[in-house]
Amino acid sequence: MATLELIDVCKKFGASAVLQDVSLSVDDGEFVVFVGPSGCGKSTLLRTIAGLEDASAGLIRIDGAVVNGVDAAKRGLAMVFQSYALYPHMTVEQNMAFGLKLARLPKADIDARIKAAAEVLKIGDLLGRLPKTLSGGQRQRVAIGRAIVREPKIFLFDEPLSNLDAELRVQMRIELARLHARLKATMIYVTHDQVEAMTLADKIVVLQAGRVEQIGAPLDLYNRPANSFVAGFIGSPRMNFIAARIEAIGPQGVRAAIGGEGDLVHFAVDGSRLRIGDSTILGIRPESIAIRPAGDGETTGLAAEIILDEQLGSGTCVHAMTRAGDILVSYLQGQVPLRKGAAVRLSLPATACHLFDRDGTALVRLE
Amino acid sequence: MSAMRRLGPLIANLAMTALALMFLYPFYWLIVSSFRSQEAMLVNPLRLMPESFDLAAYTSIRLVGGVPIEVYSFNSMLITVLATVLAVATTALGAYALYRRPHLPGFKFVQFGFLLTMMYPAMLLVIPVYLVMFRIGLLGTYAGLVMFLALQPILFLMFSQFFRSIPRDLMDSAKMDGASEWQVLTRVVLPIAQPVVNTVFLIGFLLNWKQWLPILVVAASPDRYTLPVALLAMNTEYGINFQSTMALAALTTAPIVVLFLLTQRRVIGGFVAGAVKG
Amino acid sequence: MQSPMLTANSANAGALQPGPVMAWMLLIWQHRVLYLMLLPFAALTLTFGLWPIALSILVSFTENQTALSDAATYVGLENFQAVIADPEFRHSLSLTLLYTALSVVLNLSLALALALALSGPTLKRGATFYKLALFMPVVTPEVATFIVWKWMLNQDFGAVNAALSSLGLPAFAGTTKADSAFIALVIVELWHHVGFYTVVFLTNLQLLDASLDEAARMDGAGRARRIWSIWIPQLRPAIAINSLYALISFLKTFTAVIVITKGGPNFATNFVSYYAYTKFDLAQYGKATAMATILFVIVLALTLLVHLYSERKDYR
Ligand SMILES: Nc1ncnc2c1ncn2[C@@H]1O[C@H](COP(=O)(O)OP(=O)(O)OP(=O)(O)O)[C@@H](O)[C@H]1O
Ligand SMILES: [Mg+2]
Secondary structure, three states, X not given: OOOEEEEEEEEEEOOEXXXXXXXXXXXXXXXXXXXXXXXXXXXXXXXXXXXXXXXXXXXXXXXXXXXXXXXXXXXXXXXXXXXXXXXXXXXXXXXHHHHHHHOOOOHHHHHHHHHHHHHHHOOHHHOOOOHHHOOHHHHHHHHHHHHHHOOOOEEEEEOOOOOOOHHHHHHHHHHHHHHHHHHOOEEEEEOOOHHHHHHHOOEEEEEEOOEEEEEEOXXXXXXXXXXXXXXXXXXXXXXXXXXXXXXXXXOOEEEEXXXXXXXXXXXXXXXXXXXXXXXXXXXXXXXXXXEEEOOXXXXXXXXXXXXXXXXXXXXXXXXXXXXXXXXXXXXXXOOOOOOOOOEEEEEOOHHHOEEEOOOOEEOOEOO | OHHHHHHHHHHHHHHHHHHHHXXXXXXXXXHHHHOOOHHHHHHOOOOOOOOOOOOHHHHHOOEEOOEEHHHHHHHHHHHHXXXXXXXXXXXXXXXXXXXXXXXXXXXXXXXXXXXXXXXXXXXXXXXXXXXXXXXXXXXXXXXXXXXXXXXXXXXXXXXXXXXXHOOHHHHHHHHXXXXXXXXXXXHHHHHHHHHHHHHHHHHHHHHHHHOOHHHHHHOOOHHHOOXXXXXXXXXXXXXXXXXXXXXXXHHHHHHHHHHHHHHHHHHHHHHHHHOOOO | OHHHHHHHHHHHHHHHOOOHHHHHHHHHHHOHHHHHHHHHHHHHHHHHHHHHHHHHHHHOOEOOOOOOOOOOOEOOOHHHHHHHHOHHHHHHHHHHXXXXXXXXXXXXXXXXXXXXXXXXXXXXXXXXXXXXXXXXHHHOOHHHHHHHHHHHOOOOOOHHHHHHHHOOOOOOOHXXXXXXXXXXXHHHHHHHHHHHHHHHHHHHHHOOOHHHHHHHHHOOOOHHHHHHHHHHHHOHHHHHHHHHHHHHHHHOOOHHHHHHHOOOOOOOOOOHHHHHHHHHXXXXXXXXXXXXXXXXXXXXXXXXXXXXXXXXXXXX
16 A cells, blocks of 8 residues: 655755646556656656655655655655666675665565565576676666565656666566566656656656646547647657637637648637637647648648658658648558658548647647 | 987986986985984985994984983874874765755855865964864863864865765665665765775875974973974974984884885875865 | 645645744754764864864954953954055065965976876886876975975085086075075975876876867877867866965965075065964964965965856866
């Protein structure tokens, strides 16, 4: 049983506010991922939860008890650092035993826990080695092992995989997911890699400039981003954004004109807060754009010209410029014979279009 | 052309060797002179070997200013070792605390105050220190001397520099493992710092051995003097006796030269570490 | 469901939020172990650093006779006025500044030259020995080595003149003439300090970015050119730190004076710290501490200047 609750947590370093009114609740056994651009305060938030930084304001509760002012050593959490932070003068075994020895656990228990963790992480034959003789992946396993043996209330991870090469990163990501399934422990994980976020998380917290932009399940964030920041941050390739002017508002949604010619696009969103003539932003994911060669008398859809085609093998990324000069990226499955210079027509399905008002807040979608 | 190419480095090495020997010459001259009489010196100041190993000077300094040389040596050893131990302990702890949480209330004040102390002309600080010692009743005591000498800027800078090189994550990691602040220091930082502590101790020893002014001023009587202070007293008061002065100077210098020769790599590295920007 | 709970909690949080004084005390209590660690060091700094400095500055505002008594008479800036009006002090101050400027420039340029020479491949074989020889004077007790120098500079049986005459060079007047005494101190202190600065430069040279040098070499830059436009700019932090150390130590030059020249001959080496010290001996405490304070302010100002300069220029 371990739950975590943050209520209006703020953190200031001198005059600069790094965290502002962060509220969040984490259920027992949940895997929560913090994502956001570099410098947005992810690490600071994690360290504040850990007790390595003191919150300037707000409450932090673990299992219902307020832990503000409780020393990091006494919160019963474990943290895995990006730099691994293994004690250089201790062997792998001593590294893992350190916290348990401090807690005065009996020797037999310590050995049993280390053995079990070593088995899970396949580091049994490294136990006698010093950290400097290990590879990056092995070090990361040891760092995770050091956290596991402590049987903490909550696991905290600060970009644990970002020092590993791409292949190892994928492998470790899968192992982490398995580990979570097996331990059923509460885990909080910081990353700026959205694939990690999408695949690992039960719940994603998107942060920007010290504020929570949105909290939700990965697909919720993908399908119903609360604002243009989240919409742009989640999903790869990135969502397209182009300016749109409201032309008509009705019960089925709104119509907005994009581009200079005033091509009309239909949105299945609640337009009651809008007025005719408002300028808004259209967002559409590259995989939602349908693209056809122009010609044969087609008049539906946006006329555009391909300015770049990226052949990825499994898919094709097509960059097309409309006559108004907007560039839309569309992603198509498989190998598509569309080449630079080709004239095409793009169609933007109403159900796939997101509409954001001038502040970037998403308009509620009609189901 | 190839002769030139071989000659260049040779000349450079010869020149550098000559310079190095010039730097070492005063030490050599000191030793040789301590075995030679004043008359012999007058005849040939540059002689490289003494005419005979005349130990007269060394026997003449059995008593300096009425105090046996053993007392000075003992004082030197005692004060140097105690001051260095105290200096290493206090500066290590102090520098560590200041490094761990530089923004805690009062910490900046201590750091800044310490830097100010570095800038004050030390020889003039000694007089007010005399007054302070008088007020707190430590005047003329070993304790007072040792505490004053324990304040060594370079040792502090060496520790600060080292602590800054330890990744912060390592200490945070120990905290997360349940270590108290004290355990972070003793179980993680100090084991890593062992070589640095040794170096700092060594340098503290070398520096405290040299000290003279505070001891001269604060010591109540000559039987608290250390070797350098006795030497200075000889230089001013009983100053005519050249040979004895050289003998005492040799005794004062020899332990340091030996220690330095044994540990030079570490000592030089340590001094430099204390002088890196920070 | 969740939002009413949240607001209830927020109200609760507001009530728990401690005031600034409480927060302060809580912080200190939380970090009491760190405070305990700092305590011995802080106590030493206060007792044997800040307190004496404050006392000494205080004394500079009191009258000589009563300076050290509990009922000191404060005379405002009188001591400072007297000191500044004293022609010997002005002479002493300009001597000190001249000596410092000369010594800083000589020490740093010799140290830089030696470090550049020692960092090259030519002198690699003997580098340990050379470094050791240069550094030996830094660690050995100055009182002893300065006494040796004093005797080596002796006219009758000193090694310096004997060596000069055996080489057919004119004699060096050593500590007997004003100019030569000044120069003698510069040389002796150069011998004492230069090894330190050399080793600092040397270490920094070894840390230089090799790729820049290689790039310049590819561009066809000669060694002298590379030293001047690639190495020295990168050494700026080392130059700053060395200047700082050198400034502080030469402005305060004292041991060499008291051992070798005693301020003479004819006040030619009567540097401020030594002059102030003699004023102490004459029980002119007010004047002595006024001089010390002036010197302190100069050290502080110059240090700050060097520091600001190096901060501004340090883009690394
Ligand atoms: N000790 C500190 N003192 C002052 N400012 C700090 C401190 N630690 C972090 N900051 C600032 O707080 C902001 C958030 O930093 P944080 O490390 O939490 O970002 P992050 O989201 O983890 O970024 P990254 O993805 O690069 O790791 C940054 O602007 C950083 O400069
Ligand atoms: Mg981070």
